[in-house]
Amino acid sequence: xxxxxxxxASGAPAASRGILLxxxxxxxxxxxxxxxxxxxxxxxxxxxxxxxxxxxxxDWTLExxxxxxxxxxxxxxxxxxxxVGFNVAIFAVILSYPIALFLxxxxxxxxxxxxxLAVAPLLTSSVVRTxxxxxxxxxxxxxxxxxxxxxLTDGVIRLTNNSFxxxxxxxxxxxPYAILAMLSGFGRLNVQLEEAAAMLGASRLKVFTRIxxxxxxxxxxxxxxxxxxxxxxxxxxxxxxxxxxxxxxGTEVFNEATVTLNWPLAAALSVMLLVLFSSIILLYxxxxxxxxx
Amino acid sequence: xxxxxxxxxxxxxxxxTLLYLFLLAPIVIVFIISFDxxxxxxxxxxxxxxxxxxxxxxxxxxxxxxxxSLAIGVIVGVVSVSAGMLLSLSLVRYKFRxxxxxxxxxxxxxxVPHIVLAVGIMLVIAPIGLLDSYPGIVLAHLGITIxxxxxxxxxxxxxxxTRVEEAALVHGASPAMVxxxxxxPLVRPGLIAGAVIAFLISFDEATISLFIVSxxxxxxPTEIYHYLEYSTDPQIAxxxxxxxxxxxxxxxxxxxxxxxxxAI
Numbered sequence: 001x002x003x004x005x006x007x008x009a010s011g012a013p014a015a016s017r018g019i020l021l022x023x024x025x026x027x028x029x030x031x032x033x034x035x036x037x038x039x040x041x042x043x044x045x046x047x048x049x050x051x052x053x054x055x056x057x058x059d060w061t062l063e064x065x066x067x068x069x070x071x072x073x074x075x076x077x078x079x080x081x082x083x084v085g086f087n088v089a090i091f092a093v094i095l096s097y098p099i100a101l102f103l104x105x106x107x108x109x110x111x112x113x114x115x116x117l118a119v120a121p122l123l124t125s126s127v128v129r130t131x132x133x134x135x136x137x138x139x140x141x142x143x144x145x146x147x148x149x150x151x152l153t154d155g156v157i158r159l160t161n162n163s164f165x166x167x168x169x170x171x172x173x174x175x176p177y178a179i180l181a182m183l184s185g186f187g188r189l190n191v192q193l194e195e196a197a198a199m200l201g202a203s204r205l206k207v208f209t210r211i212x213x214x215x216x217x218x219x220x221x222x223x224x225x226x227x228x229x230x231x232x233x234x235x236x237x238x239x240x241x242x243x244x245x246x247x248x249x250g251t252e253v254f255n256e257a258t259v260t261l262n263w264p265l266a267a268a269l270s271v272m273l274l275v276l277f278s279s280i281i282l283l284y285x286x287x288x289x290x291x292x293x
Numbered sequence: 294x295x296x297x298x299x300x301x302x303x304x305x306x307x308x309x310t311l312l313y314l315f316l317l318a319p320i321v322i323v324f325i326i327s328f329d330x331x332x333x334x335x336x337x338x339x340x341x342x343x344x345x346x347x348x349x350x351x352x353x354x355x356x357x358x359x360x361x362s363l364a365i366g367v368i369v370g371v372v373s374v375s376a377g378m379l380l381s382l383s384l385v386r387y388k389f390r391x392x393x394x395x396x397x398x399x400x401x402x403x404x405v406p407h408i409v410l411a412v413g414i415m416l417v418i419a420p421i422g423l424l425d426s427y428p429g430i431v432l433a434h435l436g437i438t439i440x441x442x443x444x445x446x447x448x449x450x451x452x453x454x455t456r457v458e459e460a461a462l463v464h465g466a467s468p469a470m471v472x473x474x475x476x477x478p479l480v481r482p483g484l485i486a487g488a489v490i491a492f493l494i495s496f497d498e499a500t501i502s503l504f505i506v507s508x509x510x511x512x513x514p515t516e517i518y519h520y521l522e523y524s525t526d527p528q529i530a531x532x533x534x535x536x537x538x539x540x541x542x543x544x545x546x547x548x549x550x551x552x553x554x555x556a557i
Contacts, residue, residue, distance in 0.1 A: 024380065024395065027443070032398075099312050102309045118316065125496075129319045132318070132320060232406075250408050253412060257415060257504060274405065277405070277406055
């Protein structure tokens with residue numbers, strides 16, 4: 001999800017093999033051990049019948065996949081994951097859009113500070129920010145205490161330990177990504193175009209729907225995709241905000257991997273998440289190309 | 294929005310302010326709660342004190358996890374930048390077969406969710422006994438940080454005027470000397486930015502860490518996670534504020550030293 005590392009091809013000398021090998025080796029070994037090998041192992045483990053089998057060669061079986069496919073529980077998990085992902089993506093984009101638009105066109109001398117403030121939450125661990133939402137939405141948290149002290153409610157309104165809390169927290173936690181994606185995708189926005197349209201008699205609504213919105217659509221789409229893929233693979237926030245009552249792919253992968261220790265199942269769920277993840281990115285690239293033509 | 298009527302302008306500014314409030318709400322609330330005197334989570338605070346901060350410093354688990362996180366972050370930063378520097382050099386300065394594959398391998402970790410990578414790394418390092426160990430967690434963090442360090446260093450390296458290096462070579466400097474005295478100082482902003490990003494990713498990372506470490510090599514985010522499963526008292530708020538201040542401190546220090554915007 002970033003610009004490709006490109007190098008100027010011209011003028012680069014043909015390397016002596018020795019030097020090149022020394023340059024490439026440490027990084028490549030690290031990436032192979034921490035990225036390539038884990039993915040291959042994951043694929044292999046998802047076809048094993050037990051954790052031991054996964055690691056020592058062992059047998060090949062579709063057991064883990066059939067478990068997932070024929071257990072309605074996992075269908076519900078997949079459905080929950082998609083619902084949370086869609087809700088988070090839609091609301092994060094709607095809430096981030098005005099901020100990004102504001103930051104792109106503001107003449108304020110505090111623009112730098114305001115931009116930093118909008119993405120600063122990225123500098124804090126998602127565990128910390130999830131804790132912030134537990135404080136706000138919890139049974140004795142900010143919202144419930146306030147409502148009770150104003151005598152608006154008698155009992156507690158349950159805002160955590162359910163998917164509502166997980167969704168709200170994820171929206172806020174992923175908004176800085178959406179803002180960043182939009183800021184870099186709003187390059188084609190042009191105030192002069194809008195002024196010209198206004199001068200020619202277009203209403204403000206028309207200027208927005210006919211000029212601003214279409215020009216910002218690629219940035220919006222990128223933001224939505226980024227937030228969606230991050231939301232469907234999230235696990236810390238849904239687990240803590242859901243209090244163990246929200247079942248999404250992330251929480252189930254963690255559960256199978258570290259609690260029930262069913263590694264083939266954890267691997268199979270991960271592979272499915274990865275397939276979902278990559279196909280969405282591929283679809284997105286198609287969509288973006290269609291949009292730009 | 295220049296020709297807006299006054300009402301429109303006010304409404305727009307109000308909307309932006311509210312959205313900012315939403316975005317910063319958890320951090321602000323955590324800050325307020327961290328000064329609460331009570332032992333349990335409640336709002337608003339009855340009276341203010343530094344009691345929660347004192348508790349954090351008396352909590353052996355948190356303090357030892359903090360030092361571990363710090364050490365792991367520094368090691369990840371240094372190793373990630375070293376490997377990233379070498380990879381960037383080969384990509385920017387050399388033509389070779391398989392370059393596209395190397396490029397892909399460096400970018401691919403961006404396309405894989407952390408939780409998927411976490412399961413894979415767990416499966417790889419479990420049989421060699423590296424679960425819950427320092428080498429295990431450092432390795433796990435290298436995979437997700439190297440792509441970032443390569444990116445920042447490559448950008449710095451591409452901005453270097455190779456004629457400067459050539460001039461030094463022509464005047465008799467050895468290639469090693471050119472590297473140490475010319476290339477390295479010129480890409481220093483990229484190196485520092487890469488190290489800071491790698492450190493912060495490692496220091497704040499929870500998802501992968503939770504799969505890899507449990508007791509011996511637990512990091513601060515994993516300790517906080519496990520604590521939050523049972524309790525949400527203000528101690529965590531105080532600890533969160535300390536963590537946020539550290540992150541801000543690192544970024545501001547780097548900004549002062551090299552200018553982060555120039556570095557990235």
